[in-house]
Amino acid sequence: MAERAKPRLGVAMIGHAFMGRTHSHAWRSAPRFFDLPLEPEMKVLVGRDQPRAEAAASTLGWAEVSTDWRAVLEREDVHLIDICTPGDTHAEIAEAALDAGKHVLVEKPMANSVAEAERMHAAAQRARPQGVHAMVGFTYRRVPALQLARELILEGRIGEVRQVRAQYLQDWLADDAVPLSWRLDKERAGSGALGDIGAHIVDLTYFLTGQRFAGVSGLLDTIVAERPVAEQAGAGLSNGVAGAERGPVTVDDAALVTGRLESGAPVILEASRFAWGRKNAMRIEISGSRGALCFDFEEMNVLHHYDATTSARTAGFTRILATEPDHPFVDAWWPPGHGLGYEHGFTHQIVDLVRAIAADEDPRPSFEDGLHVQRVLDAITRSSGAANQWTVVHEFERS
């Protein structure tokens, strides 16, 4: 007997460069490796330039292309809008999509300002009673080793969280000759290292500890204030070709932050795109009353756990290879030890999103979660502008 066809989830994706490629891969592979309740259909790829969008659609597996995202919102066969464009477009597209009754997945940071993030959150709340869902793409939440870290913290394996230290280090701007791009333009990106990579460690601290930030003190610095204008824009992941003309960098190159969680636990964060030799070193270490957890994305299948309840004579960090079938998401993939990569976090993000939509449950990180991260980024920026003054994010009662 023929199996009943699954209900379809028509998807349109806007933007087709770096994140567009990772999301396309995720939409293609999620239903092939996981049993999903809905069948995603890669309907429309939206770009600004028709020939480039057509070439990308054919490579990435989209059925049609459009250069008008507003027209796509009117299509009945499109149920979800996946936003993979720079931050200055997120609020306008997400609000319009939610008001048109479409589910939204938006890349991080959710917006370029708190005001925009508040509008997006309000739109998500307006749409929610119609069964419409919204999610922010903080993809590192879906790395198996980091999901395992969350589980261990919830199980009490490190006791009460006492301190968090996190870094997100890259080096692609350390060379002064790298030309300007939208990521160095405040109008388009909102901020620099802070929103681009610092947003991830703010969200991860929140995700792993389950605690919001109470306050921060921040120091933002623009290390190289002027760079060549790109003569030829970078395609995909390249930085572009530098021309003779020069222009200003209007965002931070590095962000240094001290903060406190709602429990009062101190946090230290660093985001930099000037850390030579560090390619995508997203690291987090959480010290609790009974032990610690430590992760570095450059070794993304590994979680280190220190159990302080064992004898000091033999105690030490245990290296857990998070590739066992009972580790989160892993049973859909390869045998133990064969390892997952950067792209799998994006696939898992689609798996969780599609399952939440089908069950009419709220996917996380929600727009409320994204708004919290935006408030933290904003507080860091204001603090830096006020000589690192302590800046409250939320008022919490201290126990």
Ligand SMILES: NC(=O)c1ccc[n+]([C@@H]2O[C@H](COP(=O)([O-])OP(=O)(O)OC[C@H]3O[C@@H](n4cnc5c(N)ncnc54)[C@H](O)[C@@H]3O)[C@@H](O)[C@H]2O)c1
């Ligand atoms: N989750 C992650 O780890 C992660 C990693 C990198 C980037 N991002 C985020 O993803 C988003 C996109 O970044 P990216 O690295 O893919 O950038 P990118 O420059 O590689 O790609 C941006 C794409 O958006 C298109 N675009 C720009 N403005 C547009 C508009 N007005 N209408 C339609 N298309 C438009 C560009 O043509 C390009 O296809 C940003 O918000 C960024 O912060 C997230």
